[in-house]
Amino acid sequence: MAKAKETVSRTLMVALVLSIAFSVVVSTAAVMLRPAQVKNQNLDLRSNMLAAAGMLESGASADEIEEEFSRFTVRLVDLDTGEYVEPSAVGVEDPMKYDMYKASSDPEMSTNILSAADKAGIKRRPNVAKVFTLEEDGELVRVVLPIHGYGLWSTLYGFVSLEGDANTIEGLGFYDHAETPGLGGEVDNPRWKRQWVGKQVYDDEFEEPQIRLVKGGVSSDAANKEHKVDALSGATLTSRGVENLVNYWMGDQGFEPYLQKLRQGEV
Numbered sequence: 001m002a003k004a005k006e007t008v009s010r011t012l013m014v015a016l017v018l019s020i021a022f023s024v025v026v027s028t029a030a031v032m033l034r035p036a037q038v039k040n041q042n043l044d045l046r047s048n049m050l051a052a053a054g055m056l057e058s059g060a061s062a063d064e065i066e067e068e069f070s071r072f073t074v075r076l077v078d079l080d081t082g083e084y085v086e087p088s089a090v091g092v093e094d095p096m097k098y099d100m101y102k103a104s105s106d107p108e109m110s111t112n113i114l115s116a117a118d119k120a121g122i123k124r125r126p127n128v129a130k131v132f133t134l135e136e137d138g139e140l141v142r143v144v145l146p147i148h149g150y151g152l153w154s155t156l157y158g159f160v161s162l163e164g165d166a167n168t169i170e171g172l173g174f175y176d177h178a179e180t181p182g183l184g185g186e187v188d189n190p191r192w193k194r195q196w197v198g199k200q201v202y203d204d205e206f207e208e209p210q211i212r213l214v215k216g217g218v219s220s221d222a223a224n225k226e227h228k229v230d231a232l233s234g235a236t237l238t239s240r241g242v243e244n245l246v247n248y249w250m251g252d253q254g255f256e257p258y259l260q261k262l263r264q265g266e267v
Contacts, residue, residue, distance in 0.1 A: 004042040016240050022241065024039050041098070048175035049132055052159035054197070072132045072144070079129055082257030083267055090128050096242045098148065100126040101157075113253070120149030120248035121241070131258070140164040145255050145264065149245025152237040155201035156187065162201070172196040172246075182240030192232065206260065209250035213243040 043062055046069040050056040055068055074095045087095045090109065097175050103109040103126040110124045132144040141164050145178050148157045156172035173193060186192055190226045203224075210227040215236065218228040231239035248254055261267040 003189075014081065015078070017219060020035070021237045031114040044175070049144050049159050049174065051175075052171045052173040053132075053134075053142060053161035054171040056066045060205070060249060072134050074126050074134065075131050077131050077255070077258045079125065079127060079254065079259065082259075082267065085128055095119065095130060098128070098130055101128050101148070103128065117253065118248075119251075120245040122149055122155070130256070131255075140166075142170055143259075143262065145249065147245055148251040148252075149241060149248060151179050151187075151241035152235070153180065153185050156241065160249070162259075164229060166204070167201050167263040169196050169201060179238050184232060186232045187238065187242065195229045199229060200225075201246075206263070208252070209247040209256075211240040211246050211250070215239070 014160055024116070028059045036231070045067060047056055047060070049072075050065065050068055056080075057064070057267050060068075068227065076087060076095050076098060077083070078085050086096065090098050090103065094100045104124045105124070109128070110126050113123060113125055130146060134141045142161055143164075143166060144159050144161045146158075146161050148155055150156075154177050156174045156177040156179070158172065158176075161170040163170050164166060164183065171193070174187050177185075177187065179187060201211060203210055212224075212228045213231040214222070214228050215231045217230045218225050220229060232242075250256060258267070
């Protein structure tokens, strides 16, 4: 009996030692790999942003992506006022380190959205958002804005790129979603994304966004077709979600105050 107890104790001791050893190895590996993970995450964000702006060549290297991204200025914007804010206002030194999606879950850094106004289905909106601007010879060439909202099965995360008039769409793309492949997943289809190029977010009054996704397609003689895009075939709810999230983020609770100031040269 004593031998049996000794064997059990020894087995448990060996298991404990091995568990501790493996924990140390895993923890050490995680710490050592963290810089590479952060670098890859940053590269992924840069490439997705450039893709939405129509500035990413197929097969571009990491150095080419970094070089192209370096042309942009990264800023933080107060969504209520449309004014730029210093990174220190949200507790960071570098605006690239600000996570607006993490801020959305912090009651002190975000705003609860009433259900009647929550077109994008996101429940909370960060008070400060990250924007990417490109200027040439002192003139605004394009501005890229992060957008997100609920489709059918998932929250879609992406970017919309506007020309220097802060109205004409230059590109739109989603880099993270779980919509149905072949249906809602066609948001990734380059042919569908090309339809967005040249569309106008606002009418001449710039009062509210006018984007519409049309079931059955936009005819050549459709009224106000400058605001319309073909809906995704067989994906009514995903199409409605995309329409809603774009209009939400281009609306007065999203980037509209900022875009107005851009058009008027006030920021």
